[in-house]
Amino acid sequence: MNSKLATATNLYMEGIRDGNAKEAITKYTGRRYTQHSTGVRNGVEGFIEFFEPFLVRCPIRDIRVIRSIVDGQYVFLQVFQDINNGDAKWVTTDLFDTDSNDKIIEHWDVISAYQDVNDSSSDQISGETEITDLEATEDNKERVREFLCDVMVLGQHEKRDTFVDATQLVTHAAPDVGSLDSYIGSYDQVFKIIGQGNFVVAYSRVCKDNQELARFDIFRLKDGMIEELWINQEPVLPKHEWVNGGKF
Structure with a gap:
């Protein structure tokens, strides 16, 4: 496993799943740990302060x-x-920045409730997982960037079919999220785009129905076209409820 991926994965598994919050956050972070999960303070102390009580409340x-x-x-x-045998189920999407020693120095996340649906093939986490076409990484990132900027930010509906066949697109999202088309023109800022092979991830600020949203879109592409999409979004809390610099 890639060393940076191992660091991020181990923070989750050792720190949260296995309940060793202090040891993991100390081991896997660098000289700073800037936090964008608005309920968690910056730094090692903020992580411990948030997760140690969580681990007591949620033993399973x-x-x-x-x-x-x-x-x-x-x-x-x-x-x-899956927390406490189904008391709560979440889908968490996390972006980590790392330093030259492969330690985590910054973290962004979006968390939403996992909602059971009748068609398991299109739920929030099902679908393809295999990374292929590594040689197409940069081309796919550029395709997604153009799609997001022209269609989702600028609202150029007529360009949509240049990037995606809406009749073939497989979308994985909570039932209350709505279709991709319903968000055309509502993206305010595309904050980060990263990719690996046929998968590209974008983190964006979206403003829809007078509500600010933090949103991760995971795109799977084939031959330059978007074939599959996973959406995870959450409302951005009012600024007076933040304990750090905010979602972005």
Whole structure:
């Protein structure tokens, strides 16, 4: 496993699943740990302060990494969490920045409830996982960047079919999220784009129905076209509820 990916995965598994929050955050972070999960303070102390009580409240933790992407200094994880035998189920999407020693120095996340659906083939985490076409990484990132900027930010509906066949697109999202088309023109800022082979991940600020959202889109491409999409988004809390510099 790539060393940076191992660091991010081990922080999850050792620190949260196995309940060793202090040891893991100390072991796997660098000289700083800048936090963008708005309920968690910056630094090692903020992680411990948040997760040690969580571990006591939630003694049974089934945590599984579903998809992972490594692109230079960045690592992305899509994680499924089943807490206390189904009392809560979450889909967590996390982006980590790492230093030259492969330690984590910054973290962004989006967390949403996992919702059971009748068609398991299109739920929030099902679908393809295999990374292929590594030689197409940069081309695929550029395709997604153009799609997001022209269609999702600028609202150029007529360009949509240049990037995706909406009749063939497989979308994985919570039932209340809505279709991709319903968000055309509502993206305010595409904050980060990373990719590995046929998978590209974008982290964006979205403003829809007077609500600011933090949103991860995971795209799977083939021959330059978007074939599959996973969406994970959450409302951005009012600024007075933040304990760090915010989601972005």
